[in-house]
Amino acid sequence: MTAHYADRYKYKSKKEKRRVVITGVGAVTPLGNDIESSWKNLICGKSGIAPITLFDASHYPVKIAAEVKNFDPGTAVPDEFKPFIGRSTGFCLKAAEEAVKNAGLNLDLIDTSQIGISIGTDEESASFSMFEKMFENPDILEMMVARKSAAHGRYPLPHLNRSKPLGKIWPFRRNASTAASMLSIIQNINGPVSTSSSACASSAQAIGRATRMIQDRDAEIMVTGGCDSMIGEFSLTGFAKIKALSKNNDDPEKASRPFDMKRDGFVLGEGAGILILEELSHAQQRGAKILGEITGYGSSSNAYKITATPENGCGPDIAMKTAINEAGGDIDQVDHINAHGTSTYLNDKSETAAIKNVFHDRAYSIPVSSNKSMMGHLVASAAAIEMIMSVLTLNRNVIPPTINYENPDPDCDLDYVPNKSRNKKVETILSNSFAFGGQNASILVKKFQ
Amino acid sequence: MIRRVVVTGLGIISPVGNNTEEAWSSLLAGQSGIGSLSTISYPSFPAKAAGEVKNFNPRDYHIKPKSLKLMNRTIQFAIAASGLAMTDAGICEETYPPENAGLALGVDGVQYSTEEFLLACYESTGKDLKIYVSPESPYADISIHTRDPGLSVHPLWSLSVLANMSLCHISIQQQLQGPNLAFSSIDASGAHAIGEAFRSIQYGESDLYLAGGSYALNTMTFMSLSALGLLSDKNETDPVFDACNKGLLLGEGAVVMVLEEKEAAKKRGARIYAEINGYASSYGSSSFVDLSLQTPDASGLANCIQQSLTDASLSPAAIDFINADGRPGIQGRSPEIAALESVFGENAGSIPVSTAKSLTGHMLPATGAFDAASTVLSIYHDLIPPAGRQPDNEVLSRLHLVTRQPLATPVHYAVSNTFGISGEHTSLVFTKHES
Numbered sequence: 001m002t003a004h005y006a007d008r009y010k011y012k013s014k015k016e017k018r019r020v021v022i023t024g025v026g027a028v029t030p031l032g033n034d035i036e037s038s039w040k041n042l043i044c045g046k047s048g049i050a051p052i053t054l055f056d057a058s059h060y061p062v063k064i065a066a067e068v069k070n071f072d073p074g075t076a077v078p079d080e081f082k083p084f085i086g087r088s089t090g091f092c093l094k095a096a097e098e099a100v101k102n103a104g105l106n107l108d109l110i111d112t113s114q115i116g117i118s119i120g121t122d123e124e125s126a127s128f129s130m131f132e133k134m135f136e137n138p139d140i141l142e143m144m145v146a147r148k149s150a151a152h153g154r155y156p157l158p159h160l161n162r163s164k165p166l167g168k169i170w171p172f173r174r175n176a177s178t179a180a181s182m183l184s185i186i187q188n189i190n191g192p193v194s195t196s197s198s199a200c201a202s203s204a205q206a207i208g209r210a211t212r213m214i215q216d217r218d219a220e221i222m223v224t225g226g227c228d229s230m231i232g233e234f235s236l237t238g239f240a241k242i243k244a245l246s247k248n249n250d251d252p253e254k255a256s257r258p259f260d261m262k263r264d265g266f267v268l269g270e271g272a273g274i275l276i277l278e279e280l281s282h283a284q285q286r287g288a289k290i291l292g293e294i295t296g297y298g299s300s301s302n303a304y305k306i307t308a309t310p311e312n313g314c315g316p317d318i319a320m321k322t323a324i325n326e327a328g329g330d331i332d333q334v335d336h337i338n339a340h341g342t343s344t345y346l347n348d349k350s351e352t353a354a355i356k357n358v359f360h361d362r363a364y365s366i367p368v369s370s371n372k373s374m375m376g377h378l379v380a381s382a383a384a385i386e387m388i389m390s391v392l393t394l395n396r397n398v399i400p401p402t403i404n405y406e407n408p409d410p411d412c413d414l415d416y417v418p419n420k421s422r423n424k425k426v427e428t429i430l431s432n433s434f435a436f437g438g439q440n441a442s443i444l445v446k447k448f449q
Numbered sequence: 450m451i452r453r454v455v456v457t458g459l460g461i462i463s464p465v466g467n468n469t470e471e472a473w474s475s476l477l478a479g480q481s482g483i484g485s486l487s488t489i490s491y492p493s494f495p496a497k498a499a500g501e502v503k504n505f506n507p508r509d510y511h512i513k514p515k516s517l518k519l520m521n522r523t524i525q526f527a528i529a530a531s532g533l534a535m536t537d538a539g540i541c542e543e544t545y546p547p548e549n550a551g552l553a554l555g556v557d558g559v560q561y562s563t564e565e566f567l568l569a570c571y572e573s574t575g576k577d578l579k580i581y582v583s584p585e586s587p588y589a590d591i592s593i594h595t596r597d598p599g600l601s602v603h604p605l606w607s608l609s610v611l612a613n614m615s616l617c618h619i620s621i622q623q624q625l626q627g628p629n630l631a632f633s634s635i636d637a638s639g640a641h642a643i644g645e646a647f648r649s650i651q652y653g654e655s656d657l658y659l660a661g662g663s664y665a666l667n668t669m670t671f672m673s674l675s676a677l678g679l680l681s682d683k684n685e686t687d688p689v690f691d692a693c694n695k696g697l698l699l700g701e702g703a704v705v706m707v708l709e710e711k712e713a714a715k716k717r718g719a720r721i722y723a724e725i726n727g728y729a730s731s732y733g734s735s736s737f738v739d740l741s742l743q744t745p746d747a748s749g750l751a752n753c754i755q756q757s758l759t760d761a762s763l764s765p766a767a768i769d770f771i772n773a774d775g776r777p778g779i780q781g782r783s784p785e786i787a788a789l790e791s792v793f794g795e796n797a798g799s800i801p802v803s804t805a806k807s808l809t810g811h812m813l814p815a816t817g818a819f820d821a822a823s824t825v826l827s828i829y830h831d832l833i834p835p836a837g838r839q840p841d842n843e844v845l846s847r848l849h850l851v852t853r854q855p856l857a858t859p860v861h862y863a864v865s866n867t868f869g870i871s872g873e874h875t876s877l878v879f880t881k882h883e884s
Contacts, residue, residue: 113731113752122612123558175673176558176612177634181871184732190749193732193873194641197558197612197633205630209645216648218729234561238607299628299654301620303547306519306608318548318626322654436608437617439629 020214021448023288024103024276025388026095030066030269030375034098038385039392043421045403047253047374049267054231062245064252065231066269066376078186085182088121091272091381092179092227093186099223100187103276104288107187116191116219118210119180120202120226122380179227191219197380200340202226203273204383204433204441208297210277211443220282225384227272235268242307244344244436256377257404258341258370259348259412266342269376273384275391290448292391295428298322302438309346309434313354316340319440320358320430327428327444331359334366334444335424336399338390338431339416341370342377347434352412367424369417373403383433387443390429394447397425453726454650455882456825457719458538458707460530460661463819464500464700464809468533473826476834477855481808483685483698488666498684499666500700500810502526511622519609520618522665523560526703526815527615528622531659535623538707538719540657542624545713551627551655552616553646554705555638555662555814561610561669615663627655633814637730637869638662639704640817640877644728646708647877656713661705661818670699670813679870686807688840689775689850690783697776700810704818706825715884723828727761727864727878729753750788750868757876758792763862765793768800770833770863772824775804776811785868786847801858803827803851807837817867821877824865828881831859 025035030048032038041048048066057063073082073090076097085093100107107115177195184193192213196206203226210224239245246265248255256267283290300322302315309316324331340351356363371386372378378385393399398421405418428446459469464482466472475482482500507517510529520528608614613631620629628649632638639662646660674680674697681687681696714721731753758765771793774785790797805823812819827833833856844850861881868874 117732175635175871177869177871177873180634180873181732184872190732190752192730193634194632194645194730195634195638195873196631197556198616198629198631199611199613201613202631209630212648212652212654216652218648235607238610241604241607299551299630300548301552301616301626301629303620303624303626306516306614306617306621307605315626435613436611437613438620439613439616439631 018215018217019280020211020277020294021280021283022275022291022294022391023278023283024099024105025291025391026098026102027271027273027385027388028068028071028091028095029271029385030068033068033071033094035388039389042371042374042389042400043398045374045401045419045421047403048269049252049255049376051252052231055233057236060236060240062236062240062247063249064255064267066267067231068270081182081186085178086229088227088229088270088272089179089182091229091270092119092274093182095225095227095272095274096183096187096223099274099276105276112188113190114220115189116210116213116222117180117184117189117193118196118206118213118222118224119183120196120204120206120380120384121176121179122197122199122202122228122230123176183223187223189223198439199435199437200377200379200382201433201435201439201441202380204443205299207275207384207387207443208299208441211294211297214277214279220279222277223274224277225272225274226381228378228380229270230268230379231270239268246343254404256343256373258339258343258373258402259409259416260405261407261409263343263345263348265344266372267376269378271378271385272381273388275384275388292394292445293448294443295446296323296326296444298326298442300440302440304438306437309350309438311350311353313350313357315438316351316354316432316434316440317357319442320354320432323430323442323444324358327446331362333428334430335426336393336429337366337368338386338429339368339370340432340434341372341402343372349411351432351434352414355414363414366415367399367417367422368414369400369402371400383431383441387431387445390431390445393426393429394445397423399424399426451651452653453711453724454647454708455711455714455724456706456722457709457714458534458540459722459822459825460532460534460537460705461822462502462505462526462530463702463704464502467502467505469537476805476808476823477832479808479835479837481837482700483810485684496671496680496699497682498698500698500812501666502702516618518603519605521560521609523556523663524609524615524618526665527554527663527705528618530661530663530703530705531619531623534659534705534707540707544717545657547624547626549627549655550625550657551629551646551649552620552625553630553642553658553660554615555632555642555817556612556615557664557667557670557814558612558633559610560667619659623659625659634869634873635871636811636813637817637867637873637875638814640821640865640867640875641730643706643818643821644730644875644877647725647728650708650710656710658708659705660708661703662815663703664701664813664815666699666701686810686838687777688838689777689804689807689836690786690840690844691777698810700812702809702812702815702819704815704822706818706822721882723825724880724882725877726880727757727763729756729760730873730875731756732872747784747787747791750785750874751791753874753876754788754792754864754866757864757878761878763878766796767862768793768864770827770860771800771802772820772863772865773802773804774866774868775806775836776868786844789848798847799849801833801851801856802848803833803836805834817875820865820867824863824879828860828863828879832857833860
């Protein structure tokens with residue numbers, strides 16, 4: 001019986017691990033609705049945080065968030081799909097359109113069964129307005145009444161007709177996998193599709209799995225990243241209840257202050273970031289512009305506490321070490337760390353300790369910065385957008401700052417690139433993402449050589 | 450060097466039994482776990498029956514009372530199944546270093562119930578959601594329910610609803626510090642988690658994985674799926690592959706399997722159920738979005754099965770058992786039969802086919818893991834359980850569906866298919882382990 005797969009092992013073991021490069025990026029962030037405007041505002045140290053406008057937050061202890069402004073999905077979402085998609089899926093499709101264009105991919109010319117999708121996202125946040133719309137929707141009510149009254153026999157399923165406006169169909173919008181499904185339908189991608197949901201580490205895991213899929217020959221190209229829009233009554237209630245959010249309602253732009261002594265929690269953000277990953281020779285053959293290479297990915301769990309991160313950094317450091325080991329294990333290669341840096345008391349302390357566990361004395365000479373100081377915490381999409389910003393850092397040799405860094409904390413004593421961006425030649429960047437509940441992921445991205 | 454991966458432990462919490470032996474003997478006896486909905490029920494719900502987990506007491510599974518407050522039923526099922534799987538595999542804390550032990554689960558995205566959601570909103574804003582619900586609305590009774598005095602949500606409630614919280618609790622209880630992954634498509638994610646865990650061990654990221662899926666019946670899913678017209682209001686499931694889908698009956702439970710690198714498992718003398726050696730996922734036509742699809746496209750399904758066989762370096766002729774998804778067609782014949790015929794050609798009618806869905810209900814994210822576990826058991830015992838209700842003659846003429854009695858036959862190579870409502874398909878290939 002072993003004869004069946006003997007050939008395969010011979011065939012596979014002969015080949016080296018395949019290299020994975022980034023050939024396209026796209027983003028919708030609180031700082032801008034495309035890559036260039038987001039990057040420009042990021043390196044200028046501009047804050048995207050402001051009072052909440054998406055719903056009436058006056059009853060809530062927290063009234064601020066980093067919203068995406070003036071969002072228009074444009075051509076990214078065909079009209080017939082508009083009823084099905086929520087805010088976060090809209091961001092995802094827009095960012096994907098930009099990334100595909102940026103990569104110069106013509107999906108009509110490529111065998112799309114060799115292209116996969118791996119998206120990190122949570123569910124569309126539930127809000128009062130969605131409930132209201134759901135109950136108002138005559139299609140849904142009518143259909144439910146029909147199903148209820150037809151106790152026996154066959155009756156047609158309520159086939160939702162694409163050509164007919166559906167109203168706001170919240171069940172579609174609420175499902176986590178809708179973003180990936182929509183993306184594959186709209187871009188006509190038929191390869192492996194997956195959705196990762198590990199809270200704040202979701203998109204890092206999605207990118208990590210996408211990298212593995214290319215390395216392991218499950219796909220040639222992966223459309224990967226994440227999207228999220230947690231700014232709603234549900235999340236605000238939940239996160240405010242666990243006291244994770246900053247209550248600096250009077251001065252929103254100063255609310256997110258990672259590693260600063262006076263940090264008091266994170267600020268909810270929303271957006272999407274999509275990267276096109278490609279097998280190296282595939283990218284070279286079609287003459288693609290290569291933006292960077294993913295050389296390491298590590299995932300780990302704290303196995304510590306449900307509500308807290310370990311102060312000694314044990315857990316997050318496993319993910320960082322694993323990623324660096326995959327790239328040969330040399331800690332000196334890391335020139336910059338794009339930190340998780342949420343601006344909560346515990347995370348920033350624990351992350352600092354974890355960085356020291358991995359880099360020892362060298363930790364003090366590595367610039368560490370947190371994009372969340374400007375964009376807020378984009379939860380499931382945070383890692384993807386931070387990854388994209390790191391790719392731009394590699395190409396443009398500018399490290400974005402950690403803004404609002406004013407009062408040093410003795411527990412957080414690294415070089416956090418305070419308040420002003422820094423021009424520096426950067427070859428390799430480590431991007432960290434650590435989730436509530438202790439799921440960690442780190443990705444190492446390198447300038448392509 | 451690609452490493453080989455074996456299944457050494459199974460943990461099952463399901464409508465047909467809360468341990469592997471019980472579940473397996475129910476499957477062989479064709480005993481259904483479907484009953485009338487009791488854990489959650491509203492007079493207006495179209496769904497009346499489901500496969501509920503019975504006699505489940507979380508205190509039986511070494512859960513600390515303090516932690517229990519933070520666990521919804523999905524998490525409780527997952528942690529129970531994980532514990533059972535680890536015990537079954539004979540793994541203790543010293544067997545593997547924690548950073549070498551990973552976890553991959555398929556779970557529902559955000560696991561709050563309607564009541565919790567309404568309560569939390571009520572607590573934080575003082576607004577009663579009843580204002581949004583007319584008395585004629587089918588949901589009016591839900592809103593009334595939430596106004597019971599004395600009800601409030603736990604302060605840390607929002608942590609319990611996140612998709613990765615099952616991972617958090619399990620990794621603490623079992624000391625797993627390696628890769629931790631959560632997948633959340635609607636229903637293929639359990640199989641997906643097992644496939645990704647398999648890859649991860651193959652390529653050396655970790656030596657041990659707990660992988661599977663968990664789902665507990667929840668008002669929110671009922672609302673979503675019935676609003677989409679996907680749920681049945683019948684008391685029994687449709688026959689498998691039926692031409693007229695009257696809707697799904699939901700089930701619940703958790704299935705977790707222990708995957709280990711083969712050499713390490715052999716070295717510690719582990720009992721090996723089967724080897725896992727093929728995995729593929731693909732995207733096919735989505736009935737979720739495209740409910741108007743008249744003739745569903747079978748090529749996405751066929752592609753998925755074919756790729757998993759290629760991954761296992763097997764020719765279709767080698768397969769001697771297919772654990773099918775078996776979902777009835779939306780309008781007309783299920784596309785899965787066409788997919789099987791396109792992959793297996795003239796053999797399609799002679800390979801034994803079965804599925805447990807008509808006995809358990811559709812366990813959403815846990816369903817792929819359940820299918821995988823029953824496939825593994827078929828290989829281990831050389832027995833194929835019957836597929837519940839008798840389908841019509843056309844199905845029987847095209848497929849060798851095992852009905853009524855379990856079929857005793859050597860099973861060397863088996864494929865387990867899970868085809869998602871939302872279009873994400875997963876196939877896993879398992880092989881008999883011969884020492």
